[in-house]
Amino acid sequence: MIRPKALKPGARLAIVSPASAAKAELVEAGMERLRAMGYEPVLFPHALSRGPLYYAGTVAERVDDLHAAFADTSIDGIVCTRGGWGSAELLPYLDAALIKANPKVFVGYSDHTSLHIWMRKFAGLVTFHGPMVAADFSRGDGADVASWAAVVGASGGAWSVGAAEGLRVLKPGVAEGVFDGGCLSIFVEAVGTPYAPEVSEGILFLEDIGTKPYQWDRQLLHLRYAGQLDGVKGIVLGDMTQCVPAEDQELLERAILHALRDFAGPVGIGLRSGHVGAGNVTLTLGAQARLDLGGEPRLEFFRG
Template sequence: MQPGDTVAIVSPSGPPDAVLLERGIERLEGLGLKVVAGTHVLDRQELDYLAGDDAARAADLQAAWCDPAVSAVFCSRGGYGAARLLDLLDWDAMRAGTRAGPKVLIGSSDITALHNAFAIELGVPTLHGPMAACDVLAREPGPEPLTWESLQAAVFGSPQPVRGDRVLAPGRAEGVLSGGNLSLLASMCGTRWQPSFAGRIAFLEDVGEEPYRIDRMLTQLLQAGAFDGVRGIALGSWVDCADPYPVLRDRLGRLGVPILAGLPVGHGSPQMTVWLGRLGVIDTESCSLADTFRDGEQAR
């Protein structure tokens, strides 16, 4: 992306706070970007955890993605609801929108459902990062500095390595980075968008889950074959998850691949931005996750 590009903001999941959304728009405009908001971005409905009707949220997302003037689609926030849109989107039209010009989806948490579906249906890389109306980007007096720096670097073409703080299994692994929020990935088992980390580096994070629940979700993914052929594992933040590392080591250590943990990616603060669907490398000696994308290479 370049200054002057147009970005759209949509609400595929929960309803954003209007004040935070306005600040988020102002901050993106401060980067020299032109910002347009989806028609239904501030809608509400009877189910107050959803930002408007499913059809309206899907229409906003599809319109933004298929608009050739839009270079990036920012999600306003997470919460819940993105998975409800997957069978409402016209994937043929979405593929046509992809061919109309390069663009990227940006979001995290519940947006994992879209990251995974976009990779499968469209074959495009996406950005796992802070959203337009999230606190770390839209708070006062300004965005969290490391979060803001990382987002700008990724959006404008120079993604930065992200440092972890612990190693669960040593080694080095290279592969396309895939994954996101553990709860969402587990919920997609048995659907046409079931995750697979074959030949890839799996990225996992979550928030507010007790260790036994993390065990249950990892066990589900393991038994579904999602980790068959995985090359390495990058573990992000586990905010309000007590101590998740014994169960993460127990469930994932048996895979015999490098596992880097403590990456500030996911929930909490800071929230670093990483590319999904592009080549990455984890190196436990330097305790880092780095983007190694080369021209012409992306997820297949």
């Protein structure tokens, strides 16, 4: 796995929209927040485009922006504006050799799970599941700045998340391995395609929005039947407040435990990354990690 260089003060960040169209005012608000954090955001040509249907431009335009962001030697990192739908359309046209030769910080979540899976599978690139420009940085409390700084702005050592970032114990235990995952629905939809995830001997992270208890149950069962959980040592699930109301949280947890009743490893829940109301935590996909749910919940990432 190739880990891109950390973002230093003054780093230039390409702002791209690989999926759905973003609102210009939210993109500008997010860029202003990034400027206040010491970065130089660079809006790429089609980041504010509105193409057919709900897309941010045509497939060719979105691919061109992504390729240009990786190829531009003055760009240090790439941050998506928002998710929506559309990233999977780009996969057949992405240049693995170009991306592998120009490794850079790539940040996004939701629909961009497709890109995270592709970049790991075909380019061997470590990527980052974290806040986006219009979706999170545009709101004062949208991004967890501490984890962002620790993950993409540091160059060595280990870092961890735990109860302060929402992590709770559903099933105790300890596991180690490569950390991977993303949005549940996008992850599941990739199974059976040439762009299917390859999770083995690792820790799987899954989160989503608007996903009801029976849908979590159904999709986790699908992952089991597809063999996607065969090598998984531990599972971390995201913050569920964007999936069901408070009164349904207990039902959701029971549905998850039912779906994972034959899973031998530890299971955590509540980690605030991805579709969250506030404080979106940045996580490293492709990094070595250790999940300790034997007491105080702790997920530790190692750089190497």
